[in-house]
Amino acid sequence: MTTTLRLPTDFTDGQQRLILKYLVEGRQALNQAEWRLILDGFDLLHQALIVTQEKTLTFRQVYQEQVDCPFADLYLAELLKLPDTTRGYPSLRARMARVITKRLRHDIPETNLPLAYCLYFWESFAAGYAFEVEIYRDLTAAGIDFEAHDIRNRHARRSPYDLKVLGLQGDIKTSLYFLYVRRGRGLPHDFYITRFYQGYRQRTLVVMLKPKAWDQIDGDTVKASLEKAARHFPLPATAKLEAGTIVIVDYEVWKQKVLRRQQRQHIGEQQ
Amino acid sequence: MNRLITEMSTDEFDTVIDAYIERETRDTGDLPAPLFYQTLRDIFGKVAELPGEETSIQSRFTIALERVAAGSRLILSSLPEASLPADLREIEVDLPGIRVLVGLKPLAA
Numbered sequence: 499m500t501t502t503l504r505l506p507t508d509f510t511d512g513q514q515r516l517i518l519k520y521l522v523e524g525r526q527a528l529n530q531a532e533w534r535l536i537l538d539g540f541d542l543l544h545q546a547l548i549v550t551q552e553k554t555l556t557f558r559q560v561y562q563e564q565v566d567c568p569f570a571d572l573y574l575a576e577l578l579k580l581p582d583t584t585r586g587y588p589s590l591r592a593r594m595a596r597v598i599t600k601r602l603r604h605d606i607p608e609t610n611l612p613l614a615y616c617l618y619f620w621e622s623f624a625a626g627y628a629f630e631v632e633i634y635r636d637l638t639a640a641g642i643d644f645e646a647h648d649i650r651n652r653h654a655r656r657s658p659y660d661l662k663v664l665g666l667q668g669d670i671k672t673s674l675y676f677l678y679v680r681r682g683r684g685l686p687h688d689f690y691i692t693r694f695y696q697g698y699r700q701r702t703l704v705v706m707l708k709p710k711a712w713d714q715i716d717g718d719t720v721k722a723s724l725e726k727a728a729r730h731f732p733l734p735a736t737a738k739l740e741a742g743t744i745v746i747v748d749y750e751v752w753k754q755k756v757l758r759r760q761q762r763q764h765i766g767e768q769q
Numbered sequence: 770m771n772r773l774i775t776e777m778s779t780d781e782f783d784t785v786i787d788a789y790i791e792r793e794t795r796d797t798g799d800l801p802a803p804l805f806y807q808t809l810r811d812i813f814g815k816v817a818e819l820p821g822e823e824t825s826i827q828s829r830f831t832i833a834l835e836r837v838a839a840g841s842r843l844i845l846s847s848l849p850e851a852s853l854p855a856d857l858r859e860i861e862v863d864l865p866g867i868r869v870l871v872g873l874k875p876l877a878a
Contacts, residue, residue, distance in 0.1 A: 503775065511773055514773050514774050514775065515771060515772070515773065517774060518772060518773075518774050518777075518785070521785050521786070521789045522785055522788070522789070524792055524796060525796070525800070525801075525804075526801065528804075530803065530804055533800075533804050588793065588794040588795070588796075589794055591793070591794075592790050592791065592793060592794045595790045595793070596790060599783070599786055599790070603779070603783070607779070608779060610774045610775060610777055610779065610782040611774050611775055613782070613786060614774055614786075617786065617789070617790070621793055672799070693799050694799050694800045694801065694802050694804075694805035695799045695800070695801060695802065701799060702802070
């Protein structure tokens with residue numbers, strides 16, 4: 499079977515080399531400019547084409563057929579059985595990544611780039627839902643009332659937002675990629691729970707909120723540049739950006755404030 | 770790293786992929802802080818300079834109070850020139866190590 503790739507004209511050899519660098523050396527080996535180019539590159543590859551004698555598919559369609567349909571539900575069902583998703587998901591994700599690789603090699607042989615594309619988005623998908631489950635379990639343990647979409651349901655997974663807290667719509671994101679591809683189109687949600695690491699791999703969970711969402715939760719903020727926001731933790735920080743202002747809060751502080759607000763609401767309802 | 774993925778043999782690329790999958794089992798996938806902030810900046814546009822950075826507390830509403838001691842009670846009153854929003858329902862007092870929230874009820878007519 500002859501397979502031909504048709505790559506978007508905007509997708510450069512440089513981006514392809516950087517994707518290889520990412521695969522070989524990991525994201526820690528990438529600088530800011532390189533990471534940005536890779537994100538743009540993967541974004542462009544959604545529309546890349548795989549042409550065979552039988553059919554023509556975009557990379558996005560290949561991912562749907564070869565990865566999402568057969569593996570997404572299976573992975574999430576297994577994920578929810580894990581007592582500790584944070585520690586347990588990487589090996590589960592890797593086990594399925596190996597099966598995905600075999601399947602792609604069988605169905606679309608002789609092509610490397612669709613495999614790289616599919617595995618990148620598989621890794622993102624798996625890490626994203628592992629983080630989402632971690633947050634849901636943590637919010638439940640903290641006694642916070644929230645509504646979350648049912649991740650076991652494919653239709654519900656595509657809901658416009660992941661969870662609702664205090665009537666505010668939020669998303670849980672391991673990576674800013676999903677926000678990056680929306681750049682210039684504004685923020686659709688009231689808040690985002692996300693994470694990064696700093697220093698000696700110290701994991702930092704943050705909540706980014708629109709000011710009106712923060713107003714419902716309460717509290718003063720320190721004005722800060724974006725890069726210095728986390729240095730002010732536990733004080734919430736306000737950063738003014740071209741597209742608007744965001745409030746960045748330590749996740750634990752956000753939880754405490756939400757809990758306090760909900761408790762006050764409960765008391766008010768009882769009176 | 771001058772190779773193109775599309776020009777690599779499948780055997781060679783599979784070796785890369787095997788190592789990638791294995792390495793990802795040890796990687797949380799979190800972005801390093803500098804990349805995180807840079808990406809955020811890319812998403813939302815450049816950061817505007819803020820006067821008083823790192824020093825000022827941005828209060829949504831501040832009102833000066835005067836205190837009057839009345840026996841064992843401390844009465845806090847707003848200054849005569851102060852005006853309060855009509856929809857004020859809660860007052861928050863931030864003190865070192867303590868945060869006091871005072872709920873307000875409208876005065877009976």
